[in-house]
Amino acid sequence: MARNNSGNNGRRPIPRAAAKYTIYPVNEPAELMEFLMKKMDGISRTRVKALLANRVVLVDNNIQTQYNFPLKPGMKVQVSREKNKHEFRHPMLKILYEDAYLIVVEKKEGLLSVATDHQKERTAQHILNEYVKRTHRNNRIFVVHRLDRETSGIMMYAKDEKTQHTLRDNWHDIVYDRRYVSIVMGDMEKDQGTVRSWLTDRKLYVSSSPVDDGGKLSITHYRTIKRANGYSLMELQLETGRKNQIRVHMQSLGHPVVGDARYGCETDPLGRLALHAFKLCFYHPLTGERMEFETPYPAPFKNLMLRK
Structure with a gap:
């Protein structure tokens, strides 16, 4: 009698859950747009821009929306298969731009920029922390500057400590x-x-x-x-x-x-x-690109x- 080596006592194998991402390892320097067009054979520039705008492209577990983002060997590019998983909606906060290093938002009046001893959860900092943790539990955002609770408008946060220090230490140059x-x-x-x-x-x-x-x-x-x-x-x-x-x-x-x-x-x-x-308006702390935001x-x- 033939032995069953499935390790499942003769039962049908349990199907694995479908992968959430298609992953493309980066082996040589390239810009994100040309990299995706090469890896996703036949995809148009318009379609790549749509993927970026819909926030389903990640680089090393961080959402990336910048088409000319510089990729380096050892990085991994992930394209999410789950539509709207990374969509962000909040009545007090709107994301204007995001990449692997920083996030630019417009906040409404009445929302604190950062956590305080008395208020930790109803803050832009907390809301964005919860958002970035959707892609990886270790992700978090780092405070660079503030707006008063009563003031509305544009502000930015860093997505890692090194970028935070770069922005804070060189604020007037950047x-x-x-x-x-x-x-x-x-x-x-x-x-x-x-x-x-x-x-x-x-x-x-x-x-x-x-x-x-x-x-x-x-x-x-x-x-x-x-x-x-x-x-x-x-x-x-x-x-x-x-x-x-x-x-x-x-x-x-x-x-x-x-x-x-x-x-x-x-x-x-x-x-x-x-x-x-x-x-x-500022120079991107990694690429040096001029970044301009206006509402x-x-x-x-x-x-x-x-x-x-």
């Missing part, structure tokens, strides 16, 4: 344009100008001094876009990035940010702080400035 839009109280006297002062964090608020009193030197450039209805629409460019910097500097000019009770505004017509980080001014800002 980030070459960072702008906000705000509505402030009253008619701004100047069309443009610069506020320069020394800021000190007093925990409950930040104080400003026109002379060096031991605080941190802070510089904000401003441009008046429009004056209407007792308000001024401002574009602000940061030369330094201190806590509450724009809010304190606008108060020092006698034009506090609309909705900012902490720094002297007594009205809140929008039900939120009228401050939005609309532009972030429209929030619609409530525009509506408040419509002449009545």
Whole structure:
């Protein structure tokens, strides 16, 4: 009698679960687009871009959306077979860009950027940590800079500690344009100008001094876009990035940010702080590529400035 060597006592073999990814080892340097077109024989450039946009291409377990991402020998490229597995949806957070090294998001007002002793879960940091762990349980995100809870707009996080240190240690060389839009109280006297002062964090608020009193030197450039209805629409460019910097500097000019009770505004017509980080431009910390992100001014800002 023939022996059954299946190791399953004569029963039918249990079928293995279908692999979640098609994996392509990288043996020589190449850009991601040309690599996929070569490995996935017959696939078009348009189809590759669609795969990247749909967030189903990973490099070493990290989602990659950059078509010209530089691959090196030893890396592995994975194409997910599970549609929408990596789709990200959250009412307070939108992903604008992601690769193996960093993630750029737009957050809504009311959401903390990072965890605190009192709030750990309702933060952008926690939400993104849970998201990146979907692809690998050891993945996490690393804080690079912050936006106030009440401020909306664009910010970025690193996806590994080395990238975090590179961005933090070389911030002023890497980030070459960072702008906000705000509505402030009253008619701004100047069309443009610069506020320069020394800021000190007093925990409950930040104080400003026109002379060096031991605080941190802070510089904000401003441009008046429009004056209407007792308000001024401002574009602000940061030369330094201190806590509450724009809010304190606008108060020092006698034009506090609309909705900012902490720094002297007594009205809140929008039900939120009228401050939005609309532009972030930087050199990619690995590739050196210029990365530019911009969002429209929030619609409530525009509506408040419509002449009545």
